[in-house]
Amino acid sequence: MKHPENDAQYQGLTVNKGINQPPIINPYSKKRSQRKTYSVEEFVQGILAGNNVILSQALTLIESLRPDHQNMAHEIIERCLPYTGQSVRWGITGVPGAGKSTSIEAFGMELIKQGKKLAVLAIDPSSERSKGSILGDKTRMEALSVEPNAFVRPSPTGGSLGGVARKTRESIVLCEAAGFDTIFVETVGVGQSETAVHSMVDFFLLIQIAGAGDELQGIKRGIMEMSDGIIINKADGNNIDRANLAAAQYRNALKLFPMPESGLRPEVICYSAQQRTGLTEVLDMVNKHIELFKAKGSFEQRRTQQAIYWMRQSIDEALRNDFYHQPEIAAMIEIKELEVLNNKKTSFSAARELLDYYYNS
Numbered sequence: 001m002k003h004p005e006n007d008a009q010y011q012g013l014t015v016n017k018g019i020n021q022p023p024i025i026n027p028y029s030k031k032r033s034q035r036k037t038y039s040v041e042e043f044v045q046g047i048l049a050g051n052n053v054i055l056s057q058a059l060t061l062i063e064s065l066r067p068d069h070q071n072m073a074h075e076i077i078e079r080c081l082p083y084t085g086q087s088v089r090w091g092i093t094g095v096p097g098a099g100k101s102t103s104i105e106a107f108g109m110e111l112i113k114q115g116k117k118l119a120v121l122a123i124d125p126s127s128e129r130s131k132g133s134i135l136g137d138k139t140r141m142e143a144l145s146v147e148p149n150a151f152v153r154p155s156p157t158g159g160s161l162g163g164v165a166r167k168t169r170e171s172i173v174l175c176e177a178a179g180f181d182t183i184f185v186e187t188v189g190v191g192q193s194e195t196a197v198h199s200m201v202d203f204f205l206l207i208q209i210a211g212a213g214d215e216l217q218g219i220k221r222g223i224m225e226m227s228d229g230i231i232i233n234k235a236d237g238n239n240i241d242r243a244n245l246a247a248a249q250y251r252n253a254l255k256l257f258p259m260p261e262s263g264l265r266p267e268v269i270c271y272s273a274q275q276r277t278g279l280t281e282v283l284d285m286v287n288k289h290i291e292l293f294k295a296k297g298s299f300e301q302r303r304t305q306q307a308i309y310w311m312r313q314s315i316d317e318a319l320r321n322d323f324y325h326q327p328e329i330a331a332m333i334e335i336k337e338l339e340v341l342n343n344k345k346t347s348f349s350a351a352r353e354l355l356d357y358y359y360n361s
Contacts, residue, residue, distance in 0.1 A: 044079045062167040080177035091197040093187040094207030099233040103273040105141040119151045119180035210246035235270035262298040
């Protein structure tokens with residue numbers, strides 16, 4: 001660009017050319033490659049071949065809210081169903097800080113040594129405000145996350161009840177089709193809604209700790225009755241006696257509960273995930289219970305009941321989605337909310353009017 005100030009008639013004025021500005025994009029950076037899109041057939045064949053990259057992308061499809069992704073995921077699941085059902089599914093829960101992630105890594109590495117293939121579906125809580133999740137479970141499972149025979153998949157709850165990801169059950173199906181013979185489902189914490197986890201696993205394991213206060217606070221009837229086994233973590237160092245005392249309290253409490261339908265009362269075992277002590281006893285407990293479940297027929301019975309439960313859950317979800325995704329209903333909801341806020345209608349009458357419109361439209 002020429003500057004008129006540099007003309008000879010303007011003596012004493014000079015404008016320098018300046019420095020060329022560097023490009024905004026780094027010229028040395030490689031162009032980011034686009035993720036390959038797969039067909040349903042390629043997804044199915046990749047999953048059956050044990051390709052973890054394709055499995056991960058299939059799980060992302062399952063978690064997606066886009067209708068085209070949901071339709072594709074449904075077709076993939078249907079194609080993979082004949083290759084499922086051969087795994088042992090663990091549900092692992094416990095209060096925050098009980099050492100769930102450390103325990104999962106300890107149990108997982110021990111199972112891999114025994115020749116197992118492990119998939120971990122770690123459920124991470126979603127923020128009610130931002131709707132985001134940290135998804136940091138892999139950072140707490142350093143050895144397991146790089147193990148070739150392990151697959152760790154953190155998923156957000158997405159606001160679903162009980163800290164269970166919205167599509168966790170479908171994720172289990174795909175992991176089984178990919179050849180994983182052991183599935184861990186880690187939940188957020190203890191609560192009445194842990195029923196959702198219990199309804200998709202073969203063995204429900206409750207992790208507790210001792211020395212953190214009154215152990216009786218951890219004895220909640222609902223979660224205790226659902227548990228197939230209770231383990232007391234951090235039974236090491238000066239905490240061994242307190243762990244044994246807590247275990248005795250849990251055993252006494254279990255005697256007051258009615259006998260489970262399986263006919264097997266939950267065992268209580270002390271162990272240390274950090275020190276890797278007592279792991280063999282815990283794994284033996286799970287294996288013994290699974291074998292007895294199968295011998296008594298309760299294993300297949302539980303899975304049949306779970307299938308019926310999830311059929312009903314699928315119906316509920318489909319009806320709820322259909323209701324809220326209708327434009328007329330969305331517009332009516334805003335009006336009814338204002339009427340409720342202004343005390344012109346009760347919550348129940350507003351809900352009844354919305355449902356009546358939905359059913360009659």
